Amino acid sequence: MLGDYLVGAYIPIGIKLLHESRLRRELKRIGSDGMYDKYGFTTKYNAFWLISMAGVLIRIDISYGGRNHVTLDVYANVYNGAKHKLDLKQYDKGFPVIVFVYGGGWCSGDKNLYAPLARTLNRLGYIVVVPNYSLWPIGSMDDMVHDVGCAIKWTFKHIESYGGNVDRVSVMAHSAGAHLSVLAMIRNAEKLSFSNSVKNEDSCDALSRVYSMIIRGIDEVSCMARLLDNDYNKFHQASPSQIDHLFTTTQLKLILKWLPTNWLIIHGQYDAVVPFTSSMKLYNALKNVGVDHIFLKTYTHIGHAKIIFDLMLPKQEVELEDELNWFFGMCASVEAFKTRHE
Template sequence: MRKLIILLSLALLAGCSSLSVVNGLTPSTGYNLAINLPFDPATGLTADVYTPDGARNAPVVVFFYGGRWSEGDKQEYKLVGQALASRGIVAVIPNYRKYPQVRFPAFVEDGAKAVKWARNNAAAYGGNPEQLFVMGHSAGAHIAAMLALNEAYLKKVGGSRTWLRGMIGLAGPYNFLPITAPDLRDMFGPPEQFEQSQPVFFADGRNPPLLLLHGENDEVVAAANSRSLAKAVAAQGGSVETIFYPKLSHANILGAVSTVVNRVVSSDVLEHISNFVQEKRNFQLPSIQTPSDIQAVPLEIEMVPMSSP
């Protein structure tokens, strides 16, 4: 059995696109799982919640999965829910509407509703609503970053960035102009609104702390995205940390979160995420916010074309 685990884990880290292998090996113990909890009846969207055994006033992470804003489902991310729960974190994994059913900013708006639901219901699942984080991989990291950097989305659901203790991004597209792919131009258009979809243009120095993790071997979303966002946030005096992995690709930085992979392959991705949550769980964002319609930072932004997150 151990040999099988090693082979399958190495296959994932080598770039296996399917999550089913690791999910199949992911433990179903150590946490309680509540599935298909409605958080937006108007759209029928639901979330799954992974609660660590005995959780009480635990930090809460809302995780948004990737898939080019056009594919994916929460049930495919057991590996993330279990990994976070193993570190004493309540994990909320919501679905969101996707292209071509909707276009930007609908999926970010869905993310804001999921965050509101998590805050309102955290206590019922052993979580502390005052220790709330957003996290995402790829397109999901874009959603998480937009929520952390552009307060308009949380304000629309009656909240603010003061709800968030931090944001964790794995291989996120934060600065992907010019947009040239036809589907992305349709998704984020019209062209005069492209900048509104770029997290980098909303750096104002008043963001909750950011942890940006990226693989240097990422051929889908270049690591320059994380460097660009970190530079913009730091220039404004905002809190941001970056960690770059020379050998990790776009897919296997997510696989490296898995406790199955961590047992057989040296990886500190989950460790960094867990440490960040524990360090920032009591962070307090100043209540005085700058206007949420900020559209640019006063520095030159190097555009980073994107392939298919």
């Protein structure tokens, strides 16, 4: 898979990934040899750390409670330049956090391939969590949704120790990862809405505390025939865009309470893998159930893969920064408005 990045416009990404793979091998080699005193590596908790004078920079292969032995990585190296650009009063509780869930048609992908994206987000001032999740044919749809939910719960439980702010945890996801992330949110909201009493600090409430969802090129469930055995009812139940049809009006009012407040859905005009209607259906469905702070953006001259891989290129860093600043600025404005009128 790495070879796919060593051609054309993505050669810089391929070079970065080669560097990352060497770094990870060195992390594991030195860690397994117990040479952390000299080199700054340790294997505490069966994960691998890279430590500097400023604290933990990267922690890889952390077990987070998912199925099929899946793990996640944390990138906590928020660059000094990013720290100076941020309003430190706004981030006195820690830095904002992004959990990135990659795509791959529910059957491929690996967290290691997205290290360049995580480092880009670090430079922009975000702590980043990138989980692996169960993939077909080993994992089922329920396994995948369970894993994504567990990764988000792990983030809320542990991210403060990395300098993250639990009040500013957002989920950014692409393609199949976007589908799984949204489905995890809906299923969690459904579960909580039918509970008689839920304590705010309870771990099962973690997903409802997600600050925002940033969805890029969400996959339509019609691509999932093998995974769902061509069963129409399974397609229907696994489609986030069917949320307004799966529940009664009373149920939807309860579910809305537990869904994230802020949503940004992004689609590439030249996406030949997933039709624009997939994003439009989700946008309309969420609007129909009462999610009012939601945006749908279309980018011209961008395809399905390009909409995420371009974010790993240095020339796109400014555009990504502008996009995130705009969206989170809008979120803050809505939050301030609601506070004033409560």
